[in-house]
Amino acid sequence: MAHNLNFNNRTGKYSFFSVKEKAWHNLGQTVQEYPTSEEAIKFAGLDYDVEKSPLFTKGSRIIENSNEIEIIDYELEVPNYSANVRTDNNTVLGVVGKDYHIIQNREAFSFFDAIVGDENGILYETAGVLGNGERIFITAKLPDYIRVGNGDDITEKYIFLTTSHDGSGSITAAFTPIRIVCQNTLNASLKNISNVVRIRHTVGAKQRLKDAHRVMGLVNTLGKELENTFNHWSKITVGDDEMKKIIQLALCPNMETLNHLKKGNFDEISTVFKNTVDDAFAYAMMSDTQQMETTKGTLFGAYNAVTGFYQNVKTYKNNEAKLQSIVMGGTAQMKSQKAFELCEKYAHWGTDSLMMN
Structure with missing residues (x-):
């Protein structure tokens, strides 16, 4: 499901x-x-409610009596671990350690x-x-x-x-x-x-x-x-080339790609990454939400181009995957945070700061 x-x-x-x-x-x-x-x-x-319940496993022992051998099964409690049980339907939700609260x-x-x-x-x-x-x-x-x-x-x-x-x-x-x-x-x-x-x-x-x-x-x-x-960024003009550079650096997947970007070796960059950047840049240029006074050709618009790409353009396997990526520390959140840091640098030091580590 x-x-x-x-x-x-x-x-x-x-x-x-x-x-x-x-x-x-x-x-x-x-x-x-x-x-x-x-x-x-x-x-x-x-x-x-959820409550801890003792955790058991099966044990057995052999008893020899005259010419007969009897195997007796018994329950063996697992030390230091419990089952978390949902009390309204007795569903086991997981196994936790003794320090779990x-x-x-x-x-x-x-x-x-x-x-x-x-x-x-x-x-x-x-x-x-x-x-x-x-x-x-x-x-x-x-x-x-x-x-x-x-x-x-x-x-x-x-x-x-x-x-x-x-x-x-x-x-x-x-x-x-x-x-x-x-x-x-x-x-x-x-x-x-x-x-x-x-x-x-x-x-x-x-x-x-x-x-x-x-x-x-x-x-x-x-x-x-x-x-x-954000108000400060909305007053800083960003050209198309600078907009694309911010998007490239924010979406950059690894150090190898970053080094190619710094050296201008665009032929060495993967097609997948190029297509991703093109999609985000297209969103930056053509989305209605990027045509507002606060976003059109501004640093705030550059930041929104990255967040908007992950929110409105990129496809996900399902809603849970999207939630994980955007809110719960996944790729979208990390890339959006990178875009934020790049925009902060640009606001303070201009274009040359984008390639600084």
Whole structure:
């Protein structure tokens, strides 16, 4: 199943909700009003608990009695490991070590409560369950915006959180600005401020989850700095050749290709990479969202050319692959961050800085 959404046999529904927009693969619940955290948990099928259960394997021993041999089977407990079990249907979600600490689905929402209180208008937009319940995700929209130019180019500020119950990964929270006019996810961090926090499932995870917003600098610092940066970039003119150079360097797959670019050995560069660059450059030149005052022939437009390529042009195996690439630290996020760094260099030092390591 490409979407991998959990089907809840208890409710007869897919475990996913979204507000107003069509739900993922037209499955799940589409609601018209933003729900409370309690409502979101129910709409998304997140209203189940997970608990550790002892893990056993089979053992056997041979008993010799007179002329008979008897083999007796017995259960043997596996030390230092447990099974994480979904309590509403007794599904085993994964095997975890003794130090693994469960974060219940409802506790994941405490992260959002720690960022901004309900009185400030945090809005839960989507949430869902993947697989048998081993992974969940939540997105929430923050109440204010990043405004570029005269205010028509608006970027909404989102928090994305995912966690797993199978021992496969950390609790991950990411600040994800989304430019409304083209739905680009803008993966950007400034200086020493990270837009991603990862918390291991150990004792103390609950408190670290509540405090994570302080590390991320989500609401005030990063959002305001991004607004200032994007507005500055929207006033810097970038020629077509410079635009293409930024795209080439941002999408560059390895050091070998980078060296060819620096030396001008374009005949040595793979056709796949050339086609990728051409597609991104075509998006930069022809997309309606690249014809705005803030993006047409500007440094902000160069940055959006890269993020827009991954969001709107590139094809993915499925929605999960796209999510992984764009939000969860995959290729799109890394390349978008590279584009951000290149644009910062260009804004400070001009064209010559692009080829600097």
